Amino acid sequence: MIIIRIIVFLFIVLTSNLVNSQKKKIEAITIPTESHTVDIVVEQGTPRFHRKSDNHFLAGEHIFIKTKLNRDTDIANSYYPTAIRSIGLFKNGYKDGLWKTTYENKLVKTQNYNNGLVIGRYRVYNNNGDVLYKITFGSQGNGKYKDYYYNTGTLKxxxxxxxxxxxxxxxxxxxxxxxxxxxxxxxxxxxEKE
Structure with a gap:
């Protein structure tokens, strides 16, 4: 029953955002239903995102929500407190600008993109706000990437x-x-490994 309510709520949010898209950025919440699934295509080594339902490349601001109910099931649902949320802009299907990731409603990662390519400052924090890793990839996007499990600080x-x-x-x-x-x-x- 709660899943139906969530889907209805998300449908209303998405519909109202599409109607008002001329006035502001389009905001979408990806949920694991056939009509809202986002596919990723790698073009010349750069990930490009499009909606599975209509094959349009993403544009504007999007919020990706992912949480695990158990080890076998992924559900995207903002009502679960352990959800990992990534928020940022797309331009013609490519991540662009600053992307922020939160876990348990706390900032745990910031990453910058230019037309899908990683550039600039990158920071990873634990749940207490302590810096676990930081690097600047520069304007050319060069450097060592590390991500962590935010609650334990273990390298992911x-x-x-x-x-x-x-x-x-x-x-x-x-x-x-x-x-x-x-x-x-x-x-x-x-x-491919031989």
């Missing part, structure tokens, strides 16, 4: 950016710090 992901795109080996870790995935990239494109 690391890899290198070159010219704003993933390059070389990227590793993901579980909450205990055990390596769970390693992918090699060349100019933002995963390389």
């Amino acid at each position: 992901e690391e890899g290198q950016y070159e010219n704003g795109k993933k390059q070389g080996e990227w590793c993901r870790f579980d909450e205990e710090g055990t390596l769970i995935e390693s992918i090699d990239y060349r100019k933002g494109v995963p390389i």
Whole structure:
């Protein structure tokens, strides 16, 4: 019953935003229903986002909400306090400008983009607001990327950016710090292992 209420609420929000889109930025909340799913296409190593329902590239401000109800189910729902929310702008399907990520309603990450390419300042914080990692990728988008589990400070992901795109080996870790995935990239494109 609560899921139906949430979907109705989100439909009203999305509909009113589309009607008022001439006056302000379009705001959308992605939810895991067929009509609101966002797909990512990697074009020349740069992620580009589009709505699955109509295949239009995203534009304006969007809020992505993701939370885990259990280990097997992902639900995007703002009513869950542990939701991870990423808020930022899209331009023609590419992330653009400053993106902020919150966890348990606290700022945990800031990252900058230019037409989908990583650039500028990057910061990761824990739930207490302490800096876990900071780097400036500069205007060319070069440097070491690290992300963490915000409640424990354990390394979650690391890899290198070159010219704003993933390059070389990227590793993901579980909450205990055990390596769970390693992918090699060349100019933002995963390389098939032989």
